[in-house]
Amino acid sequence: xxxxxxxxxxxxxxxxxxxxxxxxxxxxxxxxxxxxxxxxxxxxxxxxxxxxxxxxxxxxxxxxxxxxxxxxxxxxxxxxxxxxxxxxxxxxxxxxxxxxxxxxxxxxxxxxxxxxxxxxxxxxxxxxxxxxxxxxxxxxxxxxxxxxxxxxxxxxxxxxxxxxxxxxxxxxxxxxxxxxxxxxxxxxxxxxxxxxxxxxxxxxxxxxxxxxxxxxxxxxxxxxxxxxxxxxxxxxxxxxxxxxxxxxxxxxxxxxxxxxxxxxxxxxxxxxxxxxxxxxxxxxxxxxxxxxxxxxxxxxxxxxxxx
Amino acid sequence: xxxxxxxxxxxxxxxxxxxxxxxxxxxxxxxxxxxxxxxxxxxxxxxxxxxxxxxxxxxxxxxxxxxxxxxxxxxxxxxxxxxxxxxxxxxxxxxxxxxxxxxxxxxxxxxxxxxxxxxxxxxxxxxxxxxxxxxxxxxxxxxxxxxxxxxxxxxxxxxxxxxxxxxxxxxxxxxxxxxxxxxxxxxxxxxxxxxxxxxxxxxxxxxxxxxxxxxxxxxxxxxxxxxxxxxxxxxxxxxxxxxxxxxxxxxxxxxxxxxxxxxxxxxxxxxxxxxxxxxxxxxxxxxxxxxxxxxxxxxxxxxxxxxxxxxxxxxxxxxxxxxxxxxxxxxxxxxxxxxxxxxxxxxxxxxxxxxxxxxxxxxxxxxxxxxxxxxxxxxxxxxxxxxxxxxx
Numbered sequence: 231x232x233x234x235x236x237x238x239x240x241x242x243x244x245x246x247x248x249x250x251x252x253x254x255x256x257x258x259x260x261x262x263x264x265x266x267x268x269x270x271x272x273x274x275x276x277x278x279x280x281x282x283x284x285x286x287x288x289x290x291x292x293x294x295x296x297x298x299x300x301x302x303x304x305x306x307x308x309x310x311x312x313x314x315x316x317x318x319x320x321x322x323x324x325x326x327x328x329x330x331x332x333x334x335x336x337x338x339x340x341x342x343x344x345x346x347x348x349x350x351x352x353x354x355x356x357x358x359x360x361x362x363x364x365x366x367x368x369x370x371x372x373x374x375x376x377x378x379x380x381x382x383x384x385x386x387x388x389x390x391x392x393x394x395x396x397x398x399x400x401x402x403x404x405x406x407x408x409x410x411x412x413x414x415x416x417x418x419x420x421x422x423x424x425x426x427x428x429x430x431x432x433x434x435x436x437x438x439x440x441x442x443x444x445x446x447x448x449x450x451x452x453x454x455x456x457x458x459x460x461x462x463x464x465x466x467x468x469x470x471x472x473x474x475x476x477x478x479x480x481x482x483x484x485x486x487x488x489x490x491x492x493x494x495x496x497x498x499x500x501x502x503x504x505x506x507x508x509x510x511x512x513x514x515x516x517x518x519x520x521x522x523x524x525x526x527x528x529x530x531x532x533x534x535x536x537x
Numbered sequence: 538x539x540x541x542x543x544x545x546x547x548x549x550x551x552x553x554x555x556x557x558x559x560x561x562x563x564x565x566x567x568x569x570x571x572x573x574x575x576x577x578x579x580x581x582x583x584x585x586x587x588x589x590x591x592x593x594x595x596x597x598x599x600x601x602x603x604x605x606x607x608x609x610x611x612x613x614x615x616x617x618x619x620x621x622x623x624x625x626x627x628x629x630x631x632x633x634x635x636x637x638x639x640x641x642x643x644x645x646x647x648x649x650x651x652x653x654x655x656x657x658x659x660x661x662x663x664x665x666x667x668x669x670x671x672x673x674x675x676x677x678x679x680x681x682x683x684x685x686x687x688x689x690x691x692x693x694x695x696x697x698x699x700x701x702x703x704x705x706x707x708x709x710x711x712x713x714x715x716x717x718x719x720x721x722x723x724x725x726x727x728x729x730x731x732x733x734x735x736x737x738x739x740x741x742x743x744x745x746x747x748x749x750x751x752x753x754x755x756x757x758x759x760x761x762x763x764x765x766x767x768x769x770x771x772x773x774x775x776x777x778x779x780x781x782x783x784x785x786x787x788x789x790x791x792x793x794x795x796x797x798x799x800x801x802x803x804x805x806x807x808x809x810x811x812x813x814x815x816x817x818x819x820x821x822x823x824x825x826x827x828x829x830x831x832x833x834x835x836x837x838x839x840x841x842x843x844x845x846x847x848x849x850x851x852x853x854x855x856x857x858x859x860x861x862x863x864x865x866x867x868x869x870x871x872x873x874x875x876x877x878x879x880x881x882x883x884x885x886x887x888x889x890x891x892x893x894x895x896x897x898x899x900x901x902x903x904x905x906x907x908x909x910x911x912x913x914x915x916x917x918x919x920x921x922x923x924x925x926x927x928x929x
Contacts, residue, residue, distance in 0.1 A: 270739040274606070282748045290744035295736045297609060298746030299602055300628055306599035309592055310564055310606030310614070315737055317561040317590040317612055326739055346602065349595030 232427035237265050241293075248284040248291040253456020255420035255446040255463060256280045256362045257291075260333065262423055263360055264294065266430035269327045272315075274308045276338030277301035279369045280362060302342040304332040305350035305359060312355045329434050330357040336377035337367040340403050351410045351439045358433045358440045361403065364448035372451040376401040379471075380522070381515055382503045384451070389506040394515055399522060407441040408477050414440035416476035416485075420447060421463030425474055425485055432476070445472045453502020462500055469497040470527040475534060482533040491527070494520050545715040547675070547708035550682040551617065551643045551701075552577030553715075556587055557723035558641075558689055561612035561730075564592035564603035569655045570705040571619040571645040597622035601629035608638040609745060611735030613689070615640065619705060620647035620661045627665065630698075634669025635761060636745065639692035639730075640699075642670075643685055646806065646857075647705040648893045656894020657705040659806065659857040662834075663867045669761055671699040671768055672835040674805040676791075678703075678713035680832075683785055686718070689727045690775050695768035697761075704807040706894065718783060726782065769836045789838040791830040794820065795845055798827030800909035801883075803842075803872055804855040805831045808890075808897055812855075815902040826906050831868070839875035846876060849883045851909040857891045865889075865922055884918055890925040901926055 243264035250257040256279055264271065272295045275281040281298045284291040299307040308330050318324045334343055339361040347359060366384045367373040374387040380399045383389035387396040407415045414436040418426040426444065433440035447462045449455065454462055466472035467486055471494055474486040495516060498504040507516050545553065551574050555563070563582075565575045582591040590612075594600045600616045607614040618626065623644060633640050648654040649661055662672060671691060675681040681703040688699040703709055718726075734743065749757060769789065776787035793813055795801050802812050809830035819826035829845060831838075846852055854873075856866025864870070869887035876882050888905055891897045905925070912918055 272610075272736055272739075281746075285744050285747035287747040287749045287753050290747060292744055293742060295739065295742045296744045297606070297736055299605055299632060303599060303602035303629065306564075306594060306602035307606035309594070309599070310562060310603030310608075311610040311736060313562045313564070313590040313592045313603065314607040314610035314612035314614070317588070317607075318610075318737060320588065320590075321561075323611075324737055328737065328739060345595060346599050349599055352595075353592065 232266065232424050232431070237427070240265055243267070243271070243293045245291050245293060247289070249286065250279065250283040251450055251456070253449040253459045254279070255448070255459050256364065257284070258420055259360070259362050259426070259444050259446055262426055263331065263430050266427040267329060267434060269329045269434070270294070271329045271331055272311055273331045273333065274299065274304050274311065275332070276304035276334035276343055277369070278335035278338055280333055280335065282369060301338055303346050304334045304338060304343060305346040308332040308357050309350045309353065309355050312357055332357060332359045334359070334361055335369070336361060336363040336365060336375045340377045340401055341375050348410065351407065351412050351441070354438050356438060358430070358442065361443045362446040363443055364446040364451060365400070366451050368448050368451045377403070381507050381519055383506060384503070394506055394512050404441070404443050404477070408480065411480065412441055413438040413479055414476070415442070417443050417445070417472065417474055419445040419463040419467050419472055419474065421460035422467060422474060422486065429476060429485070451503065453505070454500055458500060462497065465492070465497045465500070468492050469494045469523065471497055471523050473527060473530050475530060482530070484530070484534040484536055487536065494523050542714055542716050544712040545678060546710050546712055547678045547681045547703040548573035548645070548710065549577060550678050550715050551685055551703070552581070553717060554682050554685040555615060556581045557718070557720050558615070558686065558727060559587045560589050560615045562590045562592065562604065562607035562614045563616065564594050564600045564607065564614070565616045566594050566597045566600045566618070566622060568597070568619045568622040570647060570709045571617050571622070571643070574617040574643060597625040598629060601626040601633065604640050605629055605633050605636065605638060608640050609636065609735065610737045611732055613730040615642065617643040619645040620649055623661045623665055624649060627668070630665055630668040630670060633698045637696040637761065637764065638698055639696055641685065641688045641692050642698065642700045644700040644702045645705045645709045646702050654893040655705070657707050657857070658892045658894065660859070660892070662700065662702050663858040665700070666835060666867060669697065669765065670835060671695065671697050671772070672833070673699065673701045674832055674834060675701065675703045675708065676807055676809045676830060678708055678715050679785070681708060682715055682717065683779065683787065686723055686726065687775050687779055687787065691768065691772055693730060694775070695764055695771045697764055697768055702806065707807045722782070726779070765836050769838065772833055787832065789833040789841055791832065792845060793828040793830060795827035795829045795849065797825060799825040799850045799913060800906055801827040801829055801846065801849045802853045802855060802902070802905060803829045803831060803868065805834065805868065806857065808855060808857065811897065811899060812902050815899055815906060819906055824906070824910070837871050839871070842872060842875045843879060846883055847879050851884045851886070851912045853905050853909055854885060854887050856887060856889045859889050859892070884912055886912065886918055886920070887922045888925045889922065895926055897926065
């Protein structure tokens with residue numbers, strides 16, 4: 231378990247001065263992930279908000295060795311770095327224990343980078359992949375991704391007079407990672423810092439690849455005031471829209487069970503991207519979304535052997 | 538004698554060179570006709586003949602991405618590919634050169650789809666000609682092997698990635714006598730790789746691949762352009778050193794009886810070997826024929842070509858690729874450009890040949906020299922571009 235006092239005394243490895251939006255969860259997540267590290271870290275990032283806004287040459291918000299290669303190849307890039315590490319360590323040219331972390335948005339992870347991620351996990355490289363998941367291509371201006379939830383309005387699946395936003399449900403990427411027999415996979419959300427940091431610690435202590443899908447509210451794309459980012463992050467867990475769990479060697483465990491499961495509308499109504507769902511003609515759609523959340527939650531409880 | 542002579546295909550020779558180079562990291566994906574390179578090297582890894590970390594990636598895009606990561610991390614890193622594989626790497630090729638990473642990649646030339654075809658032409662590497670990689674072309678199995686070994690030093694001294702090409706099937710799968718070096722000789726020749734800045738230098742963290750906007754990008758690209766210019770001297774110096782140590786000399790191109798020739802062919806790859814036979818036959822008949830075999834296509838030796846060709850009357854440029862620019866093949870465009878500033882320019886014509894592995898033999902080369910002599914006699918060009926050996 232993370233200790234707030236200890237964390238407050240740790241050296242910051244992701245620092246301020248970057249140009250992420252006020253209220254952006256991606257920067258909060260990057261900072262918390264690096265605060266959870268014990269060993270020296272090498273980080274890579276896929277093209278996306280976190281990359282472009284934190285490393286505008288000649289500035290950088292990263293106090294760790296950091297590399298951005300391209301959009302779809304964070305996982306294959308870190309494969310090469312980790313292979314170099316193993317090689318140079320074996321030859322005695324490096325003596326330190328080093329950890330490797332790749333950051334990708336949902337575009338770079340769920341979609342264009344999925345093949346590279348699948349390959350890197352199958353090859354059992356020693357690395358942690360963090361998907362900061364803001365549920366659309368935010369860097370290019372809020373286009374739909376396979377992580378975008380059903381009903382959300384994006385610029386390529388907008389709410390129109392005929393089609394009410396994204397038609398499809400989102401992809402279960404953590405499930406896909408579990409199907410790779412990955413030793414450690416987990417979900418987390420911005421606003422539940424203790425849960426997030428504890429999971430990063432576990433992931434980095436894992437022998438082999440590990441994966442975390444971290445919900446990252448985006449005030450611009452989700453349409454909420456910047457000061458509500460963490461509230462919305464927590465509400466996603468409290469409504470069970472985004473349950474918090476981990477899968478260790480195939481075994482599911484719930485890491486947070488809301489005392490009272492709130493209706494999904496509590497979460498939807500705070501975000502501009504779902505505004506159109508509250509028109510009378512879209513009531514069925516809200517019911518569909520609630521039913522989907524309930525079904526997924528029940529399935530997860532079973533997997534976690536909870537009541 | 539420190540050397541041994543043994544029959545090998547170019548793929549085997551590349552595998553052997555890679556074993557002797559013993560890179561820190563190899564990430565590769567199989568593709569015809571380069572598959573054997575990956576297979577041979579994997580066997581070396583499995584048998585403990587190298588201490589390379591081998592990453593059997595799931596695509597060529599990931600191969601180049603991993604090699605870029607490994608090289609930046611501080612490793613001597615290699616991969617190998619062909620055709621569609623190179624095309625899939627294209628995005629990351631430019632990142633490798635833009636970051637000035639000394640990656641070496643044997644590249645077995647094969648036609649690009651569509652239509653799908655697995656045989657030799659140069660459309661794949663010509664498609665990557667402006668990607669900031671040094672490109673060395675090889676006439677034979679021997680040259681392929683020697684080029685791969687020299688490429689390690691060329692890359693590391695110029696801080697540019699190098700691709701060494703060899704003709705698919707014609708060289709990759711055909712046995713030729715190879716004079717290989719001893720392991721110790723290769724080790725001494727290439728030396729240890731100790732980069733000044735590398736990502737795994739944990740005590741000195743730095744950021745690479747940052748967003749480079751209007752106020753810096755241009756300067757960084759300008760430096761890259763200068764590095765490519767300066768690499769010419771490095772390539773020549775290393776070729777000299779190689780000759781001094783092992784007896785086989787390498788320059789930017791091979792001048793095969795060009796200097797006093799009236800008619801000359803410029804070619805790259807295995808076709809140069811065929812052309813040499815024709816040149817010898819023509820010389821016996823007192824025809825002043827010559828061949829300029831281009832070894833280094835990037836950096837393009839424009840000044841040197843101009844000097845060498847200034848007294849030649851008619852030149853044929855052989856392109857084993859089309860540019861689809863509605864004018865000429867890619868090599869022709871560069872050669873004619875190089876000759877533009879001469880007061881008295883040779884007449885230059887273009888032959889696009891051998892696409893998709895269409896055979897080219899002595900007869901076809903002879904016909905080109907006949908055309909050149911006819912142009913020389915008539916003093917004018919009838920056809921600037923000829924598609925040689927195609928049914929029309």
